[in-house]
Amino acid sequence: MPSETAPPSVPGVVTADGIVATACSIARQQEESGAIPWFSPVGGVPGHVDAWNHVEAAMALTVAGLGEEARRAYAWLASVQRPDGSWPAKWVLGEVTEPGGESNHAAYVAVGVWHELVCTGDDDFARRMWPVVRRAIDYTLGLQTRRGEIIWIRHENGAASDHALLTGCSSIYQSLRCAVALAEHLGEPQPEWELAADQLGHVVAAHPEAFADKSRWSMDWYYPVLGGPVRGEAAARRLAECWDDFVVPGLGCRCVSDQPWVTAAESCELVMALDAAGDRDRALELFTTIQHLRHEDGSYWTGWQFENERHFPGDRSTYTAAAVVLAADALADASPGARLFKEIAGRPLGPCAASDPLACGCAPVAVANPVRTRL
Secondary structure, eight states: OOOOOOOOOBTTTBOHHHHHHHHHHHHTTOOTTSOOOSSSOBTTBOOEEOHHHHHHHHHHHHHTTOHHHHHHHHHHHHHTOOTTSOOOSEEETTEEEEOOEEHHHHHHHHHHHHHHHHHHOOHHHHHHHHHHHHHHHHHHHTTBOSSSOBBSEEOTTSOBOSOBOHHHHHHHHHHHHHHHHHHHHTTOOOHHHHHHHHHHHHHHHHOGGGSOOOTTBHHHHHHHHHHSSSOHHHHHHHHHHTHHHHEETTTEEBSBTTSSEEEHHHHHHHHHHHHHTTOHHHHHHHHHHGGGGBOTTSOBOSEEETTTTEESSOOOOHHHHHHHHHHHHHHHTOSTTTTTTTEETTEEOOOOOOSOTTTTTOSOOOOSSOOOOOO
16 A cells, blocks of 8 residues: 555644544454444444444544554445445445435545545555445436536435435535546546536535525534535525524534534534635634533533533544544645545636526526517
8 A cells, every 4th residue: 555644733732642642542442344434432332333434434544654553444335335326325234224214325425535645645446446436326317407506415205305405415525526526537528427517516506495404503614614515605695694603712613503412423524624614714713613622532522511511412423533534634735635625636626607508597498489579
């Protein structure tokens, strides 16, 4: 395997050794199979595994130099992909508990594989994972509507859900850009993926009516910026509009607007969104703030309920640790994959024009024989 990347540090906030300790808290919870659950059993209750958070954790392992553990994670993911390109929504202790296949879960493997390639330069790994990525993206695009949004899940019976999610589609936009870059790198360009990404990015930025209302969740607020479809002045406006609804000074970002609960993962994703939008000062301030959730062993409590003044829900989750590591890497610009939320293959993420403006109603429909009135 190619040499491992050096771990990042954020001066005055967390050292490189501290980041390694955080990644080790992920590795300690990795199952023998290679799967990475949300958390080890807490009070006898095991955490579940899903493909999206599993990939995010694998990316963090790579950033911190735990390459062997990351490769075990990708090998497991490849081994349990279904023939249609999807993964079950949830496993618990190796058993499938929610069989439906979520579109953003499937697509995110492209981000992980591209990140691993960029960080390690390992073309052999990328080639081995290419069929996995290709099947996953084909599955995802099989859920894209003509307008451009991507339905969030196909149920076990094969029926697609009736709605799309803004957070999921924002993530899929980044996934598609990574998939396009990977395809080009391997000499198997997929222009239809790029057109699909253009249409999706446009819909995320310009058509809120395309998505189910999940506005109480902070992810729906910042993910269009984090995933890339919204940047520049539009990103600044979006982040300003709901800042006071979600950000609690001195504590972090809420998970939902109507609950007194800040979470480290959402806070660190917001850090990366701010950094990608060019607001480094607030990104660094928020990253510093969230360190109150750091445990002495390097792991992070998932959240803090600030009215009851207790950790909630009481676990130190792997996806939270992963978000911390990736946020530190973005702030430090340390690894070759640190700019993943800013640019892919040298192309900045950002707004895009619709590839089919007729499909989303953004272009006038031609009329064969228009009626003309005489002046």
